[in-house]
Amino acid sequence: MNRQNASSKIAKDHADYDIAIIGGGPVGLAFAAALKDSGLKLCLIEKQAEAPLARPDYDGRDIALTHSALKILQDLGIAAHIPAKEISPIRQASVMNGTSFYALNFDSRDEGQEALGYLVSNHLVRKAAYDTVKGRRGLDLRTGVEVTGIETGEARNTVHLSKGGTVAASLVVAADSRFSTSRRMMGIPVGMRDFGRTVIVARMKHEKPHDQIAYECFHYGRTLAVLPLNGNVCSVVVTLPSDQAAGLLAMPMEEFNRDLTERFGEKLGAMKLMTERHSYPLVATYADRFVGHRFALLGDAAVGMHPVTAHGYNFGLYGIRALSGKIHEALSVGLDIGSPVLLERFNKTHRKTTLPIYLGTNAIVSLYTDERPAAKRARSAGLRLGNFAKPFKRMITRQLTQTEMVA
Ligand SMILES: Cc1cc2nc3c(=O)[nH]c(=O)nc-3n(C[C@H](O)[C@H](O)[C@H](O)COP(=O)(O)OP(=O)(O)OC[C@H]3O[C@@H](n4cnc5c(N)ncnc54)[C@H](O)[C@@H]3O)c2cc1C
Secondary structure, three states: OOHHHHHHHHHHHEEEEEEEEEOOOHHHHHHHHHOOOOOOOEEEEEOOOHHHHHOOOOOOOEEEEOHHHHHHHHHOOOHHHOOHHHOEEEOEEEEEEOOOOOEEEEEHHHHOOOOOEEEEEHHHHHHHHHHHHOOOOOEEEEEOOOEEEEEOOOOOEEEEEOOOOEEEEEEEEEOOOOOOHHHHHOOOOEEEEEEEEEEEEEEEEEOOOOOOEEEEEEOOOOEEEEEEEOOOEEEEEEEEEHHHHHHHHHOOHHHHHHHHHHHOOOOOOOEEEOOOOEEEEEEEEEEOOOEEOOEEEOHHHOEEOOHHHOOHHHHHHHHHHHHHHHHHHHHHOOOOOOOHHHHHHHHHHHHHHHHHHHHHHHHHHHHHOOOOHHHHHHHHHHHHHHHHOHHHHHHHHHHHHOOOOOO
16 A cells, blocks of 8 residues: 555545534434534444435324424424424323324414414425434535444543444434434333334325314223324324234235224225335333443433323424534634533433323323223323313423423
8 A cells, every 4th residue: 555545545534523413314414404513523334335315205193293393394494304294283182092083182272373283294394304413514414324433632532433344423412213322332221111112103184174183092902092193194194012013014905995994983084005004013212321431322312202292392492402502612722622511501401301101191091001900090090080071181282382391
């Protein structure tokens, strides 16, 4: 190797950045968008190739966004890349239990709002986040590369890459899923709850209009959520014991259509599959801390939610706002962006935002999947109480519709 080749090999094998982001999912990409005007040198490392980031396939997930989360996507410039007709308002929500049609209802009009929240397909959020950051000056996108190790250092951490070579950064931010390997490499323990259940998701069209009402039916044995998309189309989310999931995934289409139509009491008339079915095992995770030495967790790597209360990506966006806000503050006064003080402030803020809802969600799941007689009575009483406890309903509706809830 001549001297010129040798020096360019060194340059390729090691590079210095201000921030290295691990994971190019909807959170990692949105975090890069949040730092676009910071002047920082960023590197985003993603194990998938670039093509599936640029043109992600439909993955069955329709993400319910709170007003606050949608506002963050607008502020980051990501929402502008999502076609307006692909954003579906949820005007009301109805929660039912067992075989009864009695419902706990939430209505956006109680807060003078047009919607409780908005549904957007996950693959469109991912595509929009990619379109927002691609080609950005100051961002080096390294795709098809996996992180294999993280070494901490006083002023910089060094990230080791599967293709060989390293990158060093003052701060490493991991958004590499609820089963984050970076979190493990940094020795951060995680609380994990495997629900032993799987969700099966798909889009269906139907005869009657849904009037933009979302339904959550805690049937016995199975849970069915029907989420209203624009037109006579909904996203169905069936939760069932994992040993029954393969059967429902393989069920012939006609039979599946009939099964869903009947389980939903023909409320929307005949329902028909429009997409293939996708499945996800239900495991909730909560990291013992969201920070380490020059290291922070974002997205599902920090908090992996059960989807019943639809908070996973919302929390990802709140985390982005909290961490990027603290980084911008530090930059404005010339402070270190990886300092323990800054990271601890982010840790505290984000735990305060997420922990009560994480615990509350798991408690709801425990109660509404318990089929002992006393639990069945408590489930039914819970909905009735909810309808009469107006402050409780207002608190939930406000939490979904306000736009300034995060520190
Ligand atoms: C059925 C279902 C319904 C949902 N509904 C809602 C909802 O209504 N509302 C809501 O707010 N949330 C919802 N969620 C949650 C939401 O989908 C997640 O919170 C969100 O996708 C998390 O994004 P993320 O970027 O943190 O992680 P991920 O999407 O898991 O992305 C992680 C990325 O990191 C990459 N990666 C992993 N390891 C490495 C490595 N070692 N090196 C490099 N790259 C790596 C992966 O390839 C991937 O691209 C739902 C989830 C499911 C399953």
